[in-house]
Amino acid sequence: MTATRHLLDYPRFLGRLLWMSTDGSWRFYTWMTVLTAIALVGANAWAHQLAEGMALTGMSDHVSWGLYIANFTFGVGLAAGAVMMVIPAYLYHDHEMHDVTLIGELLAIAAIAICLLFIVVDMGHPERAWHLLPGIGRFNWPVSMLTWDVVVLNGYLLINLHICGYLLYMRFLGRKPRKQWYLPFVFLSIFWAISIHSVTAFLYSGLGGRPFWNSALLAPRFIASAFITGPAFVIVLLQVIRRFTGLPIGEGPLRTLTSVMRVTVLLNLFMLGSELFTAFYTGGSHATAVRYLFFGSHGHHALVPWIWTAVALNITAAVLVHLPATRRHVGLLNLACALAFAGVWIEKGMGLIIPGFVPSTLHEVVEYVPTLTEWKITAGIWAFGLMVLTVAVKVALPVLSGQLAASHAAARH
Amino acid sequence: MSDILSRRTVMKGAGATLGAAAFAHAMAPLTEWSKDLTVDEFLQKHYKELTRDEMARILVHLKAEAKQKYGRDVDIKDLPPQEGVSFGYALNLSVCIGCRRCAEACHQENNHDRSTGNSYIRVLEMQQGSLDLEHGNANYDHPVPAEGKYYLPVQCHQCDNAPCVKVCPVQATWKEPDGIVVVDYNWCIGCRYCEAACPYHARRFNWTKPEIPPEELNPDQGYLSNRVRPQGVVEKCTFCLHRTRAGRLPACLEACPTGARVFGNLLDPKSPIRWVLENKRVFVLKEELGTRPRFFYFFDK
Ligand code: SF4
Ligand code: SF4
Numbered sequence: 001m002t003a004t005r006h007l008l009d010y011p012r013f014l015g016r017l018l019w020m021s022t023d024g025s026w027r028f029y030t031w032m033t034v035l036t037a038i039a040l041v042g043a044n045a046w047a048h049q050l051a052e053g054m055a056l057t058g059m060s061d062h063v064s065w066g067l068y069i070a071n072f073t074f075g076v077g078l079a080a081g082a083v084m085m086v087i088p089a090y091l092y093h094d095h096e097m098h099d100v101t102l103i104g105e106l107l108a109i110a111a112i113a114i115c116l117l118f119i120v121v122d123m124g125h126p127e128r129a130w131h132l133l134p135g136i137g138r139f140n141w142p143v144s145m146l147t148w149d150v151v152v153l154n155g156y157l158l159i160n161l162h163i164c165g166y167l168l169y170m171r172f173l174g175r176k177p178r179k180q181w182y183l184p185f186v187f188l189s190i191f192w193a194i195s196i197h198s199v200t201a202f203l204y205s206g207l208g209g210r211p212f213w214n215s216a217l218l219a220p221r222f223i224a225s226a227f228i229t230g231p232a233f234v235i236v237l238l239q240v241i242r243r244f245t246g247l248p249i250g251e252g253p254l255r256t257l258t259s260v261m262r263v264t265v266l267l268n269l270f271m272l273g274s275e276l277f278t279a280f281y282t283g284g285s286h287a288t289a290v291r292y293l294f295f296g297s298h299g300h301h302a303l304v305p306w307i308w309t310a311v312a313l314n315i316t317a318a319v320l321v322h323l324p325a326t327r328r329h330v331g332l333l334n335l336a337c338a339l340a341f342a343g344v345w346i347e348k349g350m351g352l353i354i355p356g357f358v359p360s361t362l363h364e365v366v367e368y369v370p371t372l373t374e375w376k377i378t379a380g381i382w383a384f385g386l387m388v389l390t391v392a393v394k395v396a397l398p399v400l401s402g403q404l405a406a407s408h409a410a411a412r413h
Numbered sequence: 414m415s416d417i418l419s420r421r422t423v424m425k426g427a428g429a430t431l432g433a434a435a436f437a438h439a440m441a442p443l444t445e446w447s448k449d450l451t452v453d454e455f456l457q458k459h460y461k462e463l464t465r466d467e468m469a470r471i472l473v474h475l476k477a478e479a480k481q482k483y484g485r486d487v488d489i490k491d492l493p494p495q496e497g498v499s500f501g502y503a504l505n506l507s508v509c510i511g512c513r514r515c516a517e518a519c520h521q522e523n524n525h526d527r528s529t530g531n532s533y534i535r536v537l538e539m540q541q542g543s544l545d546l547e548h549g550n551a552n553y554d555h556p557v558p559a560e561g562k563y564y565l566p567v568q569c570h571q572c573d574n575a576p577c578v579k580v581c582p583v584q585a586t587w588k589e590p591d592g593i594v595v596v597d598y599n600w601c602i603g604c605r606y607c608e609a610a611c612p613y614h615a616r617r618f619n620w621t622k623p624e625i626p627p628e629e630l631n632p633d634q635g636y637l638s639n640r641v642r643p644q645g646v647v648e649k650c651t652f653c654l655h656r657t658r659a660g661r662l663p664a665c666l667e668a669c670p671t672g673a674r675v676f677g678n679l680l681d682p683k684s685p686i687r688w689v690l691e692n693k694r695v696f697v698l699k700e701e702l703g704t705r706p707r708f709f710y711f712f713d714k
Contacts, residue, residue, distance in 0.1 A: 022425050036432060044439035051446040053621035053644045054603075061617050064608040124603020124618065124645025127455060131583040131602055138459050138584040138600075146582040146606050208702045209576060209612025285547050362535060362567060362614045363546040 013169055017395040024394070027244070032390065035383040042380010045373045046121050054124060056373040062366035063357040065122070067374045070349030071381070072118035074229070076200045077222060077348055079111035079156065081230015083193035088256050090186050096252030102167060102396060103241065104234055105160045105189070110389035112157045117381045145203045152196045159189045164392075168399045197222045204356060212289035213356045221271045225344045227264040228317075231257040232337035237393075239330070245397050258321060258333060265318040265340060272311075272347075285363070289355040292365065300358075302367040307351045313343030459584070460597040460637070468636075475640065483627040491636040492658040494591035500652050500707065501592070501679040502663075503689045504566060507713035509673040511536055511557040511564030518668030519568075522653060523639040524631050526623035533650035534665060535614065537565040568665070569594065569615035569650035570698065570706030577607035577616060577649075586647070592679075592707050593652050595637040601646040608647060612699050613706075616649045652676070679707075 024032075049056045059066045085104030089097035120126050131137035132150060141147040163185050170177040201219035208214055235257050242249045279290040291297050296304050320326055320336035359365050370378075399405075457463075457471070472489050479487040516534040525531040537549035541561045549565065558564065571594050578586055578594060585601040588594050608616040622644040634640040635655030642648050653663040657676070666674040677684035689695065695709040 023421070036435075040435055040439045043436065044442070047440045047442040047446075051442045054618070055620035057620075059620070061608065061614070064605045064618060119604075122604065124605070124647075125601065127450065128583075128600070128602045131459075131585070131600060140582050140584045144580050144582045144606070146580065146604065150582065203606075207576065207580075207610050208704075209610065209699070285545065288547060356609070359547070360614055361612050362537060362551065363549060364551055364614075 010165075010169060013172055014165070017168075017399075018391075020398065021391045021395045028390075028394070032387060035387045035390070038383035039380045039387065042377045042383065045376035045380065049121070049373055049377065050126070056371060058369050058371045058374060060366060060368070062360045062364060063354060063368035065353055065357070066368055067350070067370040067378055068118045068122040070353045071378055072115050072122070073200060073222075073352060074345050074348045075111050075115040075118060075385075076153070076197055077226035077344070078229050078233060079108045079115065080193040080197040080223070081226040081228070082108040082111065082234065083190055084227050084230045084257065084260055085234060085253070086186060086190055086193075088260075090183075091190070094252070094256060096250050097256055099400075100238060100249060100253050102164060102400065103237065103393065104230070105164050106392040106396060107230075107234060107237065107389060108160045108189075108193075109157060109164065109392060110385050112153055112160075113388050114381055114385035115153060116157075117384065118378075121377050121381070145199065145206055148199045149196075149203060152192065152199050156189070156192050156196050159185055159192055163189065164396070168396055171399050171402070172405055174405050194223060197226050204352075207356075209361050210356045211286045213352075215275065217271055217275060221268065221275075222348070224264050224267045224271060225348050228261060228268060228340050229344050231261045231264075232341045235261075235337050236334055239334070241393060241397070245401075247397055247401055254330075254333075258326075261337075261340065262321050265314065265321060268344075269314060269318060272314075288359050288363070292358050293351065293355040297359070298365050300365050300367050302369060303350065303354055303358075306346050310343045310346035310351055313339045314347065317343060454599065457599050459600050461587075472636065475636075479630075479641070483625075483630050485627055485630060485632060487630065487632040487634055487640075489634045489636055489640050490655060492655060494589050494593075495658060497678075497680055499590075499592045499679045500571070500657060501677065501686045501690070501709070502571075502652065502707065503675040503686055503693075503695060503709040503711060505671075505673040505675070505713060506563055506565065506710050508671045509564045509566060509669075510671055511538055511553070511559075511562070512670065514668045514670060515566060515665035515674070518664045519650070521629070522631055522656075522664035524623065524625055524634070524641050526619075526621070527625055527629070531617060531623075533615065533617070534566050534568040537567060538562050539565050565710070567613055567615075567698070568708070569611075569652075570613055570704065570708040571650075571652065573705035573707065574703055576610040576612065576702075576704060580606045580610040582606065586649075589654075591654075591658070593654050594649065595651055595654070596647055596649060597637070598640075598642050598646045598648070603645040603647065605647060612702050612704060616647050618647050619644050 057066060082104040085097060085101045088094040089101045120129070123129070132139055132147070134141070139147055141151070163182055166182050167177055198219045201222040204210070204213035205215060205218040235254055238249050238253060241247055276290065276294075279287040288297060292300065293303050293307050317336045317340035320332060320339070323332065326332040326336060354368055358367065453474075458467070463471070468491055472491065475489050476487060479485065479489075513534075513536050516532040516536060519525070519534050520530065520532045523533065535551050537546065537551050538553040538557075538559065539562060540548040541563060553559070571588075571592050573588070573592070575588060575594050578588055582604065583600060583602055586594060586596045586607055603618070605618055608618060619642050623641055625641065630641075631639060633655060635651070635658075638651040638653065638655045653661075653665075657663060663674075663676055666676050675685050675689050677686035679686060679690075681687065689711065690709065693711040693713075695711040697706040697709055
């Protein structure tokens with residue numbers, strides 16, 4: 001086949017996939033309808049926020065980032081963590097893992113879509129996003145860490161789109177994928193996954209005026225927690241896929257991912273402990289934010305219930321994944337995954353972003369509580385992300401299992 | 414078979430139409446928002462890339478807009494930095510009594526939103542014997558000066574190594590040759606990264622459209638300073654550049670009843686600010702962060 005034919009055939013292939021994605025059982029339609037409804041509520045809230053101003057959020061000049069940036073940070077972790085499927089498959093030649101890595105990459109795509117949306121809704125002037133385009137706008141690269149984040153996030157998105165698209169297309173054509181067309185990108189994506197989360201950590205840790213964030217441990221902590229949420233999500237996702245599509249997924253990948261989690265949950269708790277030691281043993285103004293987070297300060301306690309919930313969730317999850325019973329009962333494993341996911345969501349979200357602003361740089365304590373508008377938009381974006389993921393997995397599966405192939409397609413016409 | 418297929422297709426079509434309609438409905442509030450957004454504004458170039466003619470046209474447009482909205486003639490200038498001028502500011506903590514008249518003057522001068530009482534200056538009431546901001550309080554509400562306290566007004570320090578400038582992803586904020594850090598309100602994307610980066614709480618975001626009664630509007634305006642800001646962008650103290658670049662003093666200095674504030678050209682050996690720097694033991698806030706402020710504090714006694 002010549003290159004020009006691919007140029008025509010590939011879009012056609014994508015079109016077919018998309019069309020197919022709209023077929024499904026009543027369960028699928030219900031699921032998508034519910035998600036659409038939530039996404040629309042979010043879209044409506046965002047339209048109001050844009051028209052009436054960000055005063056509709058709970059943010060202020062003291063706490064100038066909130067739920068959106070918290071979710072953005074968490075989403076980057078999820079995207080990076082998804083690559084945890086790729087590492088065992090390609091670096092350690094785990095063959096069972098090989099077959100499901102694609103699902104991890106699809107998750108990464110959906111997660112990045114979520115992240116980009118959270119950035120958009122946090123902007124006062126999203127229509128000026130073109131100011132970020134190198135050449136036409138004024139892209140402050142390499143000085144601003146935010147421009148690095150723009151580069152690495154979009155790069156990660158493209159890399160994963162390429163890998164997934166290429167592998168699926170080759171399966172569709174019934175041909176063996178050519179290594180030079182995807183392997184380098186797979187290795188690149190591993191390195192890149194680390195970079196997206198490190199750069200996101202540098203966004204915060206590079207700010208000298210915010211002692212709570214200004215810690216060299218931030219990036220390693222981000223990576224450790226990413227390798228909790230990624231595997232936790234995928235473990236559950238694989239079971240859902242197995243249940244509803246009958247794709248034969250063995251126990252191997254689940255076992256591998258659980259072993260990864262066993263290490264990362266502990267690592268994450270250990271690093272949290274180290275941070276707490278430094279803060280409290282040293283004391284002084286560097287500890288104020290941590291004190292506020294865990295115990296409240298000057299009569300303000302908004303974050304205390306959040307963070308203790310997170311600690312409880314993380315510790316319970318850590319105990320659960322190590323219990324011998326969890327190996328036998330998949331229910332326990334799923335519970336551990338859910339707890340770990342929620343625990344990190346709080347810790348890397350509200351528990352990380354808000355204390356950076358409380359107390360403020362002039363040591364004023366102004367609290368932040370997200371408003372209904374923020375919750376609606378947040379829920380809407382997650383719903384949209386799940387839609388992307390559902391559609392992506394749904395179109396990938398028939399190709400993976402060989403139901404959709406060029407030969408069949410030709411026969412149908 | 415083909416019957417079922419076509420029924421499916423019809424259903425999908427209906428679903429898609431319904432979805433599109435619902436989406437349009439959800440986004441309806443945006444019509445109001447997009448009415449305010451003209452094509453010219455959307456395509457406006459970065460401040461530094463505007464030609465003289467383009468700037469002149471923008472100023473005419475802004476004045477007409479102000480006339481329409483407030484029914485008043487305002488003068489919006491785009492004064493350039495002067496050759497051989499580099500501004501500095503100093504504040505005498507021994508005489509400041511914490512009356513907050515500077516903050517009030519800033520509020521008036523810079524056309525701040527009335528309902529929020531915004532100002533670029535925050536005055537902290539500090540514990541005698543401590544420079545730890547943690548013991549400061551910006552929300553004091555009693556006669557001043559209070560026993561055992563001193564007062565620390567904080568505003569933008571126009572840092573020479575400004576974290577806010579570094580972090581801006583689109584160069585919407587930069588340092589001018591006379592040392593003032595400015596924001597292009599028409600270029601800022603409203604990400605508030607600079608607000609997170611500033612160690613002195615000097616930046617403000619326009620969470621909503623600022624509202625000022627027409628009779629209270631300050632008509633003497635600068636393009637890069639106190640013109641009424643749009644919603645959704647960041648703003649900050651500019652050492653009143655619409656005044657100081659025309660040889661006048663900042664509004665906060667003029668309002669100060671104790672003469673605690675000293676302003677001037679750091680390059681002029683005869684300026685009062687130079688006298689203070691040479692004769693007083695001055696210090697800057699959070700020097701350890703390496704921001705190199707142009708705002709100095711000193712004690713007399
Ligand atoms: S005080 Fe803050 S806003 Fe002013 S120049 Fe320094 S970092 Fe920027
Ligand atoms: S809020 Fe505006 S000035 Fe501040 S960093 Fe973002 S784009 Fe730059």
